[in-house]
Amino acid sequence: MRYFVAVAEELHFGRAAQRLGMAQPPLSRAIHQLERRLGAALLERTSRAVALTEAGAVLLREARAALDAVEAAERRTRRAALARTGQPGVVLATKAGASSELLAKLLDAHAAEPGAATVDLLLCGIGEQERMLRDGRADVALLHLPFDATAGFDTEELCTEEQVAVLPAGHPLTTRDHLRVAEVTALPDLPMPRWPGRDGTYPDGPGPQARDHTQLFQLIALGRTCWIAPESCRAQLREGLAAVRVLDAPTVTTVIAWPPHSRSRAVAGLVRAATRI
Amino acid sequence: MRYFVAVAEELHFGRAAQRLGMAQPPLSRAIHQLERRLGAALLERTSRAVALTEAGAVLLREARAALDAVEAAERRTRRAALARTGQPGVVLATKAGASSELLAKLLDAHAAEPGAATVDLLLCGIGEQERMLRDGRADVALLHLPFDATAGFDTEELCTEEQVAVLPAGHPLTTRDHLRVAEVTALPDLPMPRWPGRDGTYPDGPGPQARDHTQLFQLIALGRTCWIAPESCRAQLREGLAAVRVLDAPTVTTVIAWPPHSRSRAVAGLVRAATRI
DNA sequence: GTCAGCGATACCGCCCGGGTATCGATCCTG
DNA sequence: CAGGATCGATACCCGGGCGGTATCGCTGAC
Numbered sequence: 001m002r003y004f005v006a007v008a009e010e011l012h013f014g015r016a017a018q019r020l021g022m023a024q025p026p027l028s029r030a031i032h033q034l035e036r037r038l039g040a041a042l043l044e045r046t047s048r049a050v051a052l053t054e055a056g057a058v059l060l061r062e063a064r065a066a067l068d069a070v071e072a073a074e075r076r077t078r079r080a081a082l083a084r085t086g087q088p089g090v091v092l093a094t095k096a097g098a099s100s101e102l103l104a105k106l107l108d109a110h111a112a113e114p115g116a117a118t119v120d121l122l123l124c125g126i127g128e129q130e131r132m133l134r135d136g137r138a139d140v141a142l143l144h145l146p147f148d149a150t151a152g153f154d155t156e157e158l159c160t161e162e163q164v165a166v167l168p169a170g171h172p173l174t175t176r177d178h179l180r181v182a183e184v185t186a187l188p189d190l191p192m193p194r195w196p197g198r199d200g201t202y203p204d205g206p207g208p209q210a211r212d213h214t215q216l217f218q219l220i221a222l223g224r225t226c227w228i229a230p231e232s233c234r235a236q237l238r239e240g241l242a243a244v245r246v247l248d249a250p251t252v253t254t255v256i257a258w259p260p261h262s263r264s265r266a267v268a269g270l271v272r273a274a275t276r277i
Numbered sequence: 278m279r280y281f282v283a284v285a286e287e288l289h290f291g292r293a294a295q296r297l298g299m300a301q302p303p304l305s306r307a308i309h310q311l312e313r314r315l316g317a318a319l320l321e322r323t324s325r326a327v328a329l330t331e332a333g334a335v336l337l338r339e340a341r342a343a344l345d346a347v348e349a350a351e352r353r354t355r356r357a358a359l360a361r362t363g364q365p366g367v368v369l370a371t372k373a374g375a376s377s378e379l380l381a382k383l384l385d386a387h388a389a390e391p392g393a394a395t396v397d398l399l400l401c402g403i404g405e406q407e408r409m410l411r412d413g414r415a416d417v418a419l420l421h422l423p424f425d426a427t428a429g430f431d432t433e434e435l436c437t438e439e440q441v442a443v444l445p446a447g448h449p450l451t452t453r454d455h456l457r458v459a460e461v462t463a464l465p466d467l468p469m470p471r472w473p474g475r476d477g478t479y480p481d482g483p484g485p486q487a488r489d490h491t492q493l494f495q496l497i498a499l500g501r502t503c504w505i506a507p508e509s510c511r512a513q514l515r516e517g518l519a520a521v522r523v524l525d526a527p528t529v530t531t532v533i534a535w536p537p538h539s540r541s542r543a544v545a546g547l548v549r550a551a552t553r554i
Numbered sequence: 555g556t557c558a559g560c561g562a563t564a565c566c567g568c569c570c571g572g573g574t575a576t577c578g579a580t581c582c583t584g
Numbered sequence: 585c586a587g588g589a590t591c592g593a594t595a596c597c598c599g600g601g602c603g604g605t606a607t608c609g610c611t612g613a614c
Binding site for chain 2: 001038039040041042053054055057058059061062063065066068069070072073074076077078080081082083136151152153154259260261263
């Protein structure tokens with residue numbers, strides 16, 4: 001299945017084999033065997049190109065979930081074994097640089113509980129929390145709706161907030177009481193920034209490249225771009241930045257999420273602390 | 278992992294090996310290798326008994342989920358491949374003999390949609406729907422809260438109903454307008470029936486054994502037992518049965534549930550039809 | 555004290571997964 | 585239009601790992 005996912009993602013047997021650290025012929029054979037075992041054509045191959053069939057697309061999605069589940073099983077077991085010798089910590093995945101106030105309150109509330117487990121923080125890039133939770137690198141995560149997918153997790157809502165446009169101080173729009181999304185995204189002098197995708201490359205476009213919030217805020221202060229963010233980011237605004245409410249941007253809901261069959265006392269304690277905030 | 282689950286369930290290497298269709302020594306070795314790979318003691322073995330360690334319990338839970346995910350991947354891929362040649366059907370898992378009225382309305386509403394996929398019904402025993410959905414034998418299911426677990430599924434609420442006590446016609450309690458759970462379960466002349474567990478054996482107790490709703494209703498009509506069920510079962514009441522509202526029984530909510538990452542058009546259509554009822 | 559039950563170990567043989575060499579088809583290029 | 589480049593498929597070989605049999609060591613029961 002790992003083989004198939006590699007081929008399906010690369011759509012190229014040679015590159016997939018290289019990524020898997022093996023030669024191309026055995027990979028070809030393995031995929032053929034998988035197709036025979038499933039009785040289904042997974043890939044449409046011509047001698048020049050490889051494409052997914054419908055069944056292949058289904059398997060790609062399901063196989064990713066299955067591989068994540070296997071990885072999670074290994075990781076969680078290892079952690080459970082370590083926990084018995086050391087302290088039973090719990091890994092909390094959260095977006096780096098966001099909602100630091102809420103996070104602080106959560107950790108305080110949890111630490112105040114008797115017998116609270118130690119909490120290890122796992123700071124993730126944009127949208128990485130979901131995968132961390134799925135493959136067992138994290139036990140619990142703070143997610144932000146509607147950006148992150150909570151499908152398949154148990155969740156508890158923590159807080160909801162409006163969004164604001166972060167602009168360079170002194171920009172004409174900062175005199176306004178409120179804005180609309182269309183006004184902010186269509187500014188010809190402040191094109192929206194470009195974020196790296198999962199593969200580390202940036203999409204094409206006019207905006208400047210930003211890798212994290214520090215860079216982003218610096219770029220805004222320099223008058224090169226603007227951004228729409230939850231209003232809790234106001235606490236982090238540095239000199240030279242201004243925030244204006246954006247009325248029609250989706251409200252952001254922060255939720256705490258955990259795998260549905262989690263039976264860990266430590267996770268339950270953290271969730272309980274979270275609901276008490 | 279299959280090996281470990283077998284051993285963890287049997288707590289006996291010999292029987293587990295037999296169940297897996299292999300000899301005991303290679304099974305022992307495989308578990309040892311797994312323990313070395315994970316760096317964790319999974320089983321506490323004496324020469325007379327085998328017990329799970331804490332890490333072993335974690336792995337058992339996680340491995341079951343992972344194996345289900347793998348099985349689901351295979352099954353769904355096979356079905357996707359068949360669907361391309363035949364008709365793209367969707368498998369709906371539902372409790373045998375329950376909510377037939379709701380089910381009929383759902384199927385009608387779905388059939389009325391243009392381009393509706395064919396729906397294959399999978400009638401399950403008590404609580405089996407969850408597993409069917411998890412391991413890919415079903416694409417969508419009707420579950421009944423609070424009895425079935427919806428953890429890890431996306432759900433849409435369909436209807437909520439009170440519960441009634443099903444009693445033999447002419448029983449003294451049938452003259453009452455309503456009852457309490459304690460009154461129904463504590464009847465010395467009508468002990469609650471016993472249902473077979475997942476392994477097919479019946480728990481000990483005074484009540485008669487029932488395998489399905491037909492047997493149950495017959496036993497009630499014969500004055501041997503009674504039962505508490507959602508009030509929609511009134512439509513199925515045969516001669517000799519009476520139903521009385523039970524005020525403090527939990528209300529039953531029927532939901533339609535599907536795997537969270539399901540992208541199938543057929544499932545989406547069925548859910549859409551369900552929400553329109 | 556002896557025996558039965560059960561998991562661990564030792565050793566063996568075979569199959570499967572991975573490697574190299576090569577083919578066949580298709581598209582690009584001069 | 586021909587030749588080369590690219591890429592997946594095929595043929596063949598090899599070694600490690602998995603499963604099988606035989607046996608040991610421990611422990612609880614009669």
